[in-house]
Each structure stands twice: as C-alpha cells, then as structure tokens.
Amino acid sequence: MTAAYTQLEARFKRLAVIRDSAGVLEWDLQTLMPPGGAQARTEQLATLSVMAHELLTDPRTGELLERAETDALNAWQQANLRGMTREWRHASSVPASLVEARAKANTECEFAWRKARPANDFKGLLPLLQKVLDLARETAAIKGEALGLSPYDALIDQYEPGARQAEITPLFDHLAAVLPELITEVIDKQARRPAILELSGPFPAATQMALARRMMQAVGFDFDHGRLDTSAHPFCSGVPDDIRMTTRWNETDFLPGLMGVLHETGHAMYERGLPEDWRMQPVGAALGMGLHESQSLIVEMQASRSREFITWLAPRAAEAFNGSGPAWSAENFIRIYGKVERSLIRVDADEVTYPCHIVLRYRLEQALIGGDLKLADLPGAWADGMKALVGIVPPGDKDGCLQDIHWPGGGWGYFPSYTLGAMTAAQLFDAARRARPEIPTALGRGDFVPLMGWLRENVHSKGCLLPAHELLIAATGKPLDPQIFLRHLRTRYLDS
C-alpha cells in the first residue's frame, strides 16, 4: 500500500492544479477576456473553488493526515505535512454552509461598497457590512476553537501562519509610540529642503512599458518565465515557472507606476525562487502574506528607493522620455520618491506613515472581532485613531473607514501582514547588506544580482521549510525587531 504521505502529495498536487488553473482563468479574466465571457468565467471559478474545497475537506484527507503522522519523513516532507495539516484544519473546521454564506455576503457587500464609497455612504453599507462582520466573527470563533487560538488570531493565521497578537501587539505598540513624532520630524526636515520639481509629460504607455521591462530585467525578472500585461488593478499571479505580472499606465505621471512595477517584481522574484523540487506542494509555496510583502518591499522600498538605485534610474528615465534639466536629476527623483506627508489614503501613503495606517486598522479589527467596538461606532473610532497616529482626520468616510476593500470583501485579519512585511523587509535587507557589503554599490549600477542571490539562498529557496519567525532568525540572527525598521527610516529620512 502506498504510504499515506505519498497519497497526500498526490492529493495536494491536484489541489494545486485546480488553484493554478483558477489562477490562469483569473489572470485571463483581468487582462484579456471579452466582457461577454464574465458569466461563464464566474461559474467556472466558483466550481473550481468548490472542487478545491471538497478535495481538501474530504474525510479521506483527514484520515491520511492522521496516518501520515507515523510515516518516516525527512525535514521537507515533515514541513510539507505541517502545511497540509494547517490548510486542512482551516478548511475543514468551517461548515460548508458558513463558507457559502460568507462568500455570498462578501460578494454582495463588496459590490455595494463600490457604490457606497464614492457616495460617502457608511450608513447605507452598514447592514451588509454588519453581516460580513458577523460571519467573519462566527468563522473566527469556529476556527479559533479548532486551532486552539483566539478568534482574531485564527483570522490572522489564515494569511500569516503562526503569527499571534501576543507578538504583533507589542511590535505595533512600539511603532505607534515612535512614529507620530518621527513623522513630524521628517516633515519638518523636508520643509526646509528645496522644493520638488514636477516632471512634465505626457509619458506614453509604450515608453513606460519599455522602461518598466528594463527595470524588471535589472531586478532579474526572466521574461522566458513570465509576462507583463495591463489590467485595471495591478497584480502578480501565475506559478513559479510562469509568473504573470500586470500593471496600469498613467500617461500624466509615470513615477508611481514604475515603483508599482518594481513592487510587483519583488513578489514575482519570490515566487520564481521558490524551491523547484517542491512545486505544487504546500511546502513549496510562499510562506505567508507578510513574507511575500517583505519581498516586494525589499525591491521597492529598500532597494529601488535607495539613493544608489535612484541615481542609476533617473538618467535612464530621462533618456526614455527625452527629459532634461533639474527636474530629471537624481536628487529631484530622490525627493519625489522620498516625500513624507500626512495623508488619508493607505495605498498612497509613504513608508514612514504607512505603518500608522496599519496599526489603526489592526486595533480596530481587534475591537470589532472581539466585540468591543460596534460597527456603527467605527467612523468615530477611525477619526480618533487617525488623529492620534497620522495627525489628520478624514472629512468623510470615503477617505476614512470606507477606503479599503478588505473589510467589505471579508478579508479580516489581513492588514497586519503589510507592516510585518515592511519590518521584515528592513531586517532582511539589513542582514543581506551585512552579508554582502557590495549590495549598495551593485544597486548603483542597476545590478540586483548580489541582493537577489542572498534572498534566493536565505528566503526564496526555503519555501515553507521553516515557520516565518524561524526563517527570519536563520536568515538574520534574530526575531523580528522593529528597531531595525525604525533605524532604516531615521537613516533615510533624517540623517541623509
């Protein structure tokens, strides 16, 4: 008889194929699909999702997982079995009726949110959002029970395996204690430097595409194993051997889009570097959303916004768009890409204020899931939190608690990953630079090889062999340390 573990590998390979197929269908939907294909595609995706869920929660999967505990396994296989068990626990603890009710409520609320946000209509969205929250709380309670976790920890664990409030809260409290003052210092300092010069366009999409591809190649993106296409909302999907990145082009300002491409390239490089021997198995997949985000932020925030890289980038951008004069100087690019300001919208926030947006959401999620805050009181709590953390208050909910898709879409527990990712990025980049001191100089000639080599060896190729905190210790010598992130911010924004 085939060992239980071997049968599980076959089973999880199928699961991966269903999901990867759904990924191609989703990519196609976002990039090329004619509009009339929407209904058929929605049905295909829904059926594939049910098939994946059924395969995963099939009682046979549970039996095999139990039996495999006694199989003789090497370290990778053990980690693979841990990943399988984790996925199975998350999926099988929740009754199918609740999964379906959530999917329905989330979709309904997300659609309503698309209208409620521009209309500034929190009250109108409230009943649907309440339903989404109630079902998320129900799920959190059930999963928490099954996993031996508090409800909110169970939600976080979906995106960030092993992460717990007990570790996150002190880290975030530390950031909350330091950042508001740091933001003031940085803004004061920036007020005293020369004004930012505007770059005047237009910047044709085709030229932006060519420049973006050149930057992607500098990072190490291999177009034999991936593509760059256009979609309304940029994303990075696909499988390690065939990465599908997308972006969109703003013909009046190419600068944010270019950084967006570099950000997604970081995600792509992580996927591409995952352990080749473990394709289509849980241990061969990305370790969590925080580590994934750390890889995009290492490329975007740590490397590509470094003085060294921008000094290499600016003349190439000028060449591409026939730009000249002081606006096209590296110094001006550094000022643009390093501008810090108190702003209302998370996705537009700079790297200094961004964690404050996340800490606010984290605290509010804790209170909402824990039942300590009523949804009706969210706008007030949002304003108070923004005032304390970022120093400004939104004039309306459109730019406040209605701004993100996460809550209406049911993505409770996701937000902490962004800032865990930012701190992890700083810590990994710091370790990489100490291990390979040539990294900054290399970035100054557009060469990511030393940085990517270190990341490939210490992060990408490890897949899910180790839990995230152990991977970080193995790679950097210590657990997540917010001081490294804060030191990075002080060095970049106050010392230079």
Place this chain on the structure above:
Amino acid sequence: MTAAYTQLEARFKRLAVIRDSAGVLEWDLQTLMPPGGAQARTEQLATLSVMAHELLTDPRTGELLERAETDALNAWQQANLRGMTREWRHASSVPASLVEARAKANTECEFAWRKARPANDFKGLLPLLQKVLDLARETAAIKGEALGLSPYDALIDQYEPGARQAEITPLFDHLAAVLPELITEVIDKQARRPAILELSGPFPAATQMALARRMMQAVGFDFDHGRLDTSAHPFCSGVPDDIRMTTRWNETDFLPGLMGVLHETGHAMYERGLPEDWRMQPVGAALGMGLHESQSLIVEMQASRSREFITWLAPRAAEAFNGSGPAWSAENFIRIYGKVERSLIRVDADEVTYPCHIVLRYRLEQALIGGDLKLADLPGAWADGMKALVGIVPPGDKDGCLQDIHWPGGGWGYFPSYTLGAMTAAQLFDAARRARPEIPTALGRGDFVPLMGWLRENVHSKGCLLPAHELLIAATGKPLDPQIFLRHLRTRYLDS
C-alpha cells in the same frame, strides 16, 4: 434524495469545467505563454486530464447512469442522459493502463514524426507508429466489444457519434466513383479560362487582422463574446460565451489566411449558437466533428467562396491593401479561390479533390485497423490509392503517408469526419437557400444574417438533442445525400 439525473448534471458540469479550464490553459499555451512555462503547463494539463477521466469513469457515475434510466425526463434531459452514457461507455470501457500507454505512445510518436516527416523517414518512424497502431487496435477492439460495434466503427464513433462504416462506405465509394473523372473535367475546363493574376504584396499582418475582423463581423462573430489572436497553428476553442479563435499571418499572401479565418469563424458561430439552457452539459455541446466541420465549410466553402460573396469581398480587400487593377477584380478572386488541381497535400487541397484524399485515408485506416494491411506496406498502398483517386503519386513519404499528424498522434477514425462534414455542408446550405431564397443576395452585400438565422434555428440551437442523421433529416428533409454535394461541385466548377 436528489434524483440520480440531477446528480449526474452536477457531475458532468464539473467535467465540463475541468475541460473548459484545460481549454483556457491550452489556448494560453498556444498564444501567450512564455516558453519557460511549458513544463508546468504540461503537468497541469496532464493532471486535469486524469482528473476528468477519473470523474467520468468513477463507479459512482455508472451507478447514477443506471439509476437515472428510471427518472422522469423530458426530451432534452433524455438526450443529455444519452450523451452522458455514451461518454461514460467510451471512457470506462478502456482500462486506465491502456489510456496511459496510448497517451505515452502517441506523444512519443508525434514528437518523432515532427523530425521523421521532413527527413522523409518512414522506416525510422515505423516502430513507434506500429506501437501507436497496435494500441489503437487494442482500444478499438475493447471499445467495440463494450459498445457492440466493429473495432473501426468504435474509433469513428469517438468523433462521430452514431456514424458507421455501413453508411459511410457506400457514400465514399460513390464519391470515389465520380470524383476522379469530375476532377479531370474541371481541370480541363479551367485550363481554357484566362490565367490567374498574382496579387503582389507585401500584406502587413495588422491590415490582414483588420480585414479578417471585418469579415468575421460580417459573418456575425461577436467580439464581446470572443477574441481573435495569433498562434502557430490556427484553431478555435473556448466556450460558447467566450470563443477563442486564432490564426497566423502570411505577409506575402493574404488570401488563404483570410479563408482560414472564415473557416474558423464557421466553427465559432456553431459554438456560439449552442443551446444556452444547456451550457456545460453533454446535450449542450457540439454534435460531432462532422457537423462541426460542416459549419466551418458552410461559411468557408459554401458561402464565402460563392460568386456573390467574393464579389463583395474583392473590392474590400483591394481597399484594405490599396490594391487596384485586374488582379484585384472579383473575377480574378473567383479564379484564385476556385482553382482545382491534383495536389499531394490534403490540407492544401481544393474542395473538389479534398474528398479523394479522405477516401484514401478512410480505406487505409479500415485496412490497417482491420489487420488487412501491414504498416510496412502503407507507402505502397498510399501511392496506389493516390494514383487511382487523385491521379498523382508522391515522390516521397513526406508528401505521402507522413503528411498528417493524425496517425502518429493516435487520431485514428477522425478522417471520415472531414468529408462527412463537406457533404453535410452542401446539403444544409442547399436546404437553407431553399428555405430562405434571399441568402445568395444577402451574401452579395456581405450579409450572413439570413444564412446564420437558419443555421442557428435548425442546427446550432439543437445541440445534441437529436443524433446527427436525425438532425439532418429534420433540417433538410432527407438523410445524407452525396448527390447534393456533387451537384454543388458541378454547378460551381463546370456550369458557371
């Protein structure tokens, strides 16, 4: 308890989703996929194929099919159940080990064929081709046993449900008795008409694409429900609400490519017109390869090569490419598109000689599957058949028995569909024109609405409600009649 039939619908919907997903993956592979994605994609497709096979041959499917016999069903549901049963019988009769052995042997031989053909190396391919043939014969015997059919009938039935040699042989014998002399007559007649004038290029791909899209729209292709892309080998795939057509562009001669697009558009219109209430069910799918081919040939051969349509097409092609003079006249286009000649290659053959190529293959398949012809003797038999049917003999196997991918790829039993399709096309077009006498005039102004309306009503929307021969009787008043096809040929090539 849910009725067995209802459970079967859910099961076959999943089967459709797996296949449709594989279709998107295959389309992507052919059009856009970066080369490095090949291995991962091959594995995804192989896994999806195994999953579909397992779902179909699952013992539970057989049980449900048996139980559903006693469910109270309407005519569409009954036809759906027939389709399910047929698919199940084909799939479940063959042991998985034989399916796997065939897949492996076919792939291996097809790869070898890609080199053997240009090298004219029949002897070198012989061992692999023998293996493919042996496994096809084994499959044919097993399926024949299970379906109560002769072995070769069982193979034909895979592509052409219900078609039997007992009906095909007399039809093909009739064509074989008439066509060789007809070909001579046509060639003699064409020798006496003015010479064909060459169109001089180049013909930029982008202009060809624009002209092709215009022709597709004339036929009725809805770009809200489909796309036209470029691939090395043109095909038409997708689902009825999202049809994916591809083509390739030859910048020195646009004429064959344009007809190729019109051919694929015929396939597309059939898929698009399949019954909307039966999406993702066997009864909602195309009826067989012959009927599918009839739909492409109605658009390409019957309608688009008609004097009326070419008279509309020629000035629009001239306008697109800035062409002028007698070479761009409708008369010259008619001569080009109607040229008949004895040629060696099936895919390049005109509509008069094409059936001779098929009759040859049909007779050889019969003999090879029946064991009356040894594979080593194929080249000789091929030469004899070509001499008798087409009137020329290939100088080498490259242009003889090695020219088609079907046999090395394991597609035994497929060839008859081409000529069944051509005869069906003539008969349906004839009936359509009698029912809607305005069709030729409409084609003369590039208007396919009357023709497509009739086809939608009498063919497309019927799905698999009726077996092919009953559909043909319902639509045209009689079974397949080769005289209608031969009359079409005489009218077009001798009378005009």
